[in-house]
Amino acid sequence: MQDTTESLSTTxxxxxxxxxxxxxxxxxxxFVADNKSNKPSFSMVIPPPNxxxxxxxxxxxxxxxxxxxxxxxxxxxYEALWLPGCDHAGIATQNVVEKELAKENKTRHDIGRxxxxxxxxxxxxxxxxxxxxxxKTLGASFDLSRARFTLDEGCSKAVKKVFVDLYNKGLxxxxxxxxxxxxxxxxxxxxxETEYETEKGHLWEISYPLKEGLGAIVIATTRxxxxxxxxxxxxxxxxxxxxxxxxxxxxxxxxxxxxxxIGDDYVDKSFGTGALKITPAHDPNDFEVGVRHxxxxxxxxDEQGKMVxxxxxxxxxxxxxxxxxxxxxxxxxxxxxxxxxxxxLEHNVGKCQxxxxxxxxxxxxxxxxxxxxxxxxxxxxxxxxxxQFVPKRWEKNYLMWMENIRDWxxxxxxxxxxxxxxxxxxxxxxxxxxxxxxxxxxxxxxxxVLDTWFSSGLWPMSTMGFPDTNSPDFKKFYPTTxxxxxxxxxxxxxxxxxxxxxxxxxxxxxxxxxxxGLIRDEFGQKMSKSKGNxxxxxxxxxxxxxDAVRFTLSSMCTYGGQDIKLSDxxxxxxxNFANKVWNAxxxxxxxxxNKDARLDLSNLSIADRWILDKLxxxxxxVNENLExxxxxxxxxxxYDFFWNSYCDWYVELSKIEKNEAVLTYVLDxxxxxxxxxxxxxxxxxxxxxxxxKEKSAIMLSEFPEYDEKLNFKEDSKxxxxxxxxxxxxxxxxxxxxxxxxxxxxxxxxxxxxxxxKVQNYLKRMGKVENIDFIENxxxxxxxxxxxxxxxxxxxxLKGLIDIxxxxxRQNKKLEKLNNEKxxxxxxxxxxxxxxxxxxxVVKQTKERITEIETETKTIEDLIKNLS
RNA sequence: GGGCGUUUAGCUCAAUUGGUAGAGCGUCUCCCUUACAAGGAGAGGGUUGGGGGUUCGAGUCCCUCAACGCCCACCA
Numbered sequence: 001m002q003d004t005t006e007s008l009s010t011t012x013x014x015x016x017x018x019x020x021x022x023x024x025x026x027x028x029x030x031f032v033a034d035n036k037s038n039k040p041s042f043s044m045v046i047p048p049p050n051x052x053x054x055x056x057x058x059x060x061x062x063x064x065x066x067x068x069x070x071x072x073x074x075x076x077x078y079e080a081l082w083l084p085g086c087d088h089a090g091i092a093t094q095n096v097v098e099k100e101l102a103k104e105n106k107t108r109h110d111i112g113r114x115x116x117x118x119x120x121x122x123x124x125x126x127x128x129x130x131x132x133x134x135x136k137t138l139g140a141s142f143d144l145s146r147a148r149f150t151l152d153e154g155c156s157k158a159v160k161k162v163f164v165d166l167y168n169k170g171l172x173x174x175x176x177x178x179x180x181x182x183x184x185x186x187x188x189x190x191x192x193e194t195e196y197e198t199e200k201g202h203l204w205e206i207s208y209p210l211k212e213g214l215g216a217i218v219i220a221t222t223r224x225x226x227x228x229x230x231x232x233x234x235x236x237x238x239x240x241x242x243x244x245x246x247x248x249x250x251x252x253x254x255x256x257x258x259x260x261x262i263g264d265d266y267v268d269k270s271f272g273t274g275a276l277k278i279t280p281a282h283d284p285n286d287f288e289v290g291v292r293h294x295x296x297x298x299x300x301x302d303e304q305g306k307m308v309x310x311x312x313x314x315x316x317x318x319x320x321x322x323x324x325x326x327x328x329x330x331x332x333x334x335x336x337x338x339x340x341x342x343x344x345l346e347h348n349v350g351k352c353q354x355x356x357x358x359x360x361x362x363x364x365x366x367x368x369x370x371x372x373x374x375x376x377x378x379x380x381x382x383x384x385x386x387x388q389f390v391p392k393r394w395e396k397n398y399l400m401w402m403e404n405i406r407d408w409x410x411x412x413x414x415x416x417x418x419x420x421x422x423x424x425x426x427x428x429x430x431x432x433x434x435x436x437x438x439x440x441x442x443x444x445x446x447x448x449v450l451d452t453w454f455s456s457g458l459w460p461m462s463t464m465g466f467p468d469t470n471s472p473d474f475k476k477f478y479p480t481t482x483x484x485x486x487x488x489x490x491x492x493x494x495x496x497x498x499x500x501x502x503x504x505x506x507x508x509x510x511x512x513x514x515x516x517g518l519i520r521d522e523f524g525q526k527m528s529k530s531k532g533n534x535x536x537x538x539x540x541x542x543x544x545x546x547d548a549v550r551f552t553l554s555s556m557c558t559y560g561g562q563d564i565k566l567s568d569x570x571x572x573x574x575x576n577f578a579n580k581v582w583n584a585x586x587x588x589x590x591x592x593x594n595k596d597a598r599l600d601l602s603n604l605s606i607a608d609r610w611i612l613d614k615l616x617x618x619x620x621x622v623n624e625n626l627e628x629x630x631x632x633x634x635x636x637x638x639y640d641f642f643w644n645s646y647c648d649w650y651v652e653l654s655k656i657e658k659n660e661a662v663l664t665y666v667l668d669x670x671x672x673x674x675x676x677x678x679x680x681x682x683x684x685x686x687x688x689x690x691x692x693k694e695k696s697a698i699m700l701s702e703f704p705e706y707d708e709k710l711n712f713k714e715d716s717k718x719x720x721x722x723x724x725x726x727x728x729x730x731x732x733x734x735x736x737x738x739x740x741x742x743x744x745x746x747x748x749x750x751x752x753x754x755x756x757k758v759q760n761y762l763k764r765m766g767k768v769e770n771i772d773f774i775e776n777x778x779x780x781x782x783x784x785x786x787x788x789x790x791x792x793x794x795x796x797l798k799g800l801i802d803i804x805x806x807x808x809r810q811n812k813k814l815e816k817l818n819n820e821k822x823x824x825x826x827x828x829x830x831x832x833x834x835x836x837x838x839x840x841v842v843k844q845t846k847e848r849i850t851e852i853e854t855e856t857k858t859i860e861d862l863i864k865n866l867s
Numbered sequence: 868g869g870g871c872g873u874u875u876a877g878c879u880c881a882a883u884u885g886g887u888a889g890a891g892c893g894u895c896u897c898c899c900u901u902a903c904a905a906g907g908a909g910a911g912g913g914u915u916g917g918g919g920g921u922u923c924g925a926g927u928c929c930c931u932c933a934a935c936g937c938c939c940a941c942c943a
Contacts, residue, residue, distance in 0.1 A: 836924095
């Protein structure tokens, strides 16, 4: 016993214990899942963090929730696999490495593709362990022996297989379309990688002279520099102002090129001048118009965002940056007196998600995935419930996006990523799509790489061994069970995994998608490095302890998946609780005399029955809430039971009369319940408990289950009544400013039987010296009283009582009771209520009224006696 | 423009199918009672954003208005 107590120090140094315990788990390989196990499987894949990234609060929340679920399922008897890994994060990682190069005044082009990719690999490899290492400080019980990388060999295999298959099915195609081009990243990006920001700009009205006769047509544009790429001016055919001009020809000012005036319904009559210049090469809508009217495309801005040096563009603008060119164009238009008007205009401008550079819509040749046929099954499987979103509302969001899905531009003009498995004959240019180069002497591979999300989209499959669907992991752990992530990547990631999983394995890659909220700062602002409002989880963990951080984050997860407003101090909540658990456990372990005490249900005190009943209820709640992803409510149950029932009452009572078997049984079961959320603390205490254990670690022990035998409804209720009585004594003490040191002598009338049984509890908890159990009331004005159920607690206070105050106190209670009674009687007097409300509710109401009436009567008598 | 969410105690948030609103923090009073002052005991605090409706009964369901936030589409 000495060993036990000495190793439990009064100061709970979380980090020390957490590191020690994590090492214990890792050394024993407790996180490694067995694909040969005959237990039912539970599996999850981590949303792979960016390989160059560092742990942020979002990861901390996401990781905590995944770990809670994994640990819970493991204890529930599942073969639980939580598979970790990293994402190669194409653009983001390439940007980081390019920045490194820029420090030496170099670009990737200076060192060449091969060297650059090698350098990026080195960078990635040196950072890979960092982010997963940070997850470890969270207590993550993931299986690092299975850690994967979206650019590793296995993922590469999966990517090639999927690409070639989709191509052969006609679901991947290459074509010239207008795409979102990022002039800084020098690559196309997909629609969802483009974010729109409202910017103040101008709307210029420019006069385009008609070719024949006098007159001109005035168009409105926000981008005058693109006018050299115009191929038409469009008006709405129903617009009487311009009706007669359709079919005529006008002339682009400054360059004199002739273009037709066309009619198209797309044009909004009420915007600007009602006449719109059409530039198919630099505007997605114009591109559509161009296709409809079989117009050519004239590209006037290049991939660098500079004006092309071609005849279509005035010579002095050649090679000029697009914004410079805009300024100069406007000046030129003014000089030529064709600029009619300038208005201020707020409009949305597309930005690159990664670098915030303004997107240039650009005509270029790219690879696309035809999404509509793929989306069908993905919609179906969510609609029929094969895949469930928690909370359900995200389902609608997902379905709306899927039902309006557009083709996915998957090629990126980067060097870091999965190079597209298409090969071109050096002489003929003939293209072969194949997993391998058909003839390296004569064929060269497509230089583009795939969108990062293409490989992340295969993550649940590829990490389990796909394309080898016979591999042991695939057979045991695919499909995965649950996916946990934030709503910000439902489209980027979740939707694509569902599509690809269904297309290539025929089953959904997971059956539940649990979407949690985003972490925000205390003012509700999104956390970002540039705003400087981030909270570093690694620092918080060092400061408060990992279990404390986990507990706090869990407690803030609402069922509706609301965003979480977080400040560092919030972790005090978890820290205080961890400290409470530590100290209470320390106390219990210190006071054990008989280590072999076994729970004996036939030998229980009323308090024992009460705490077992409470525990049992908590077990039920925790199980149910974990099954339903109500993590916040799990923590509420756990907190409430331990602090308000076990510590405040049961442990206190154990100081006068203890049942060691119950004391340890409850602690043992409780620690198991708490383990998924506070793994280290519970493991440490459990290891020190002198009880018989079925397993060498709490993380491998059985999770408590609701047990009908531990229901003690009646005794439990009586015990609660006794607690009420104790509270009322304390209340009297406080109301009359009686020092805590002063012991009281009290009288009890009513349920004498019960109170005799628990008189020691009353004495201890209410600081009572002596209790008189009386049959008949004595008229004693010098006392304060409390009515609890059918009993009266009388506290004689000779010389201490302020009768006025006692009357006031009692009147206040009376008023409360009266208010309640009034509203209840109102209800009972309502025939419709009695008729239509459920019987139980009516009965309950009736009973309550009777209760109130007795209490009221007692209090009224009391007041009468006093005055 | 379309969709979604939020509005409850001073602050942060709960409240399972409608049955007279709860917790943590903060506030006030008292207490270093030998597990824990990161603690203990007690107290105060709310016309549940406004208005209307359904119902015996509404924080909860319906309509409407307002404020804030998010997502999608996009204005040349």
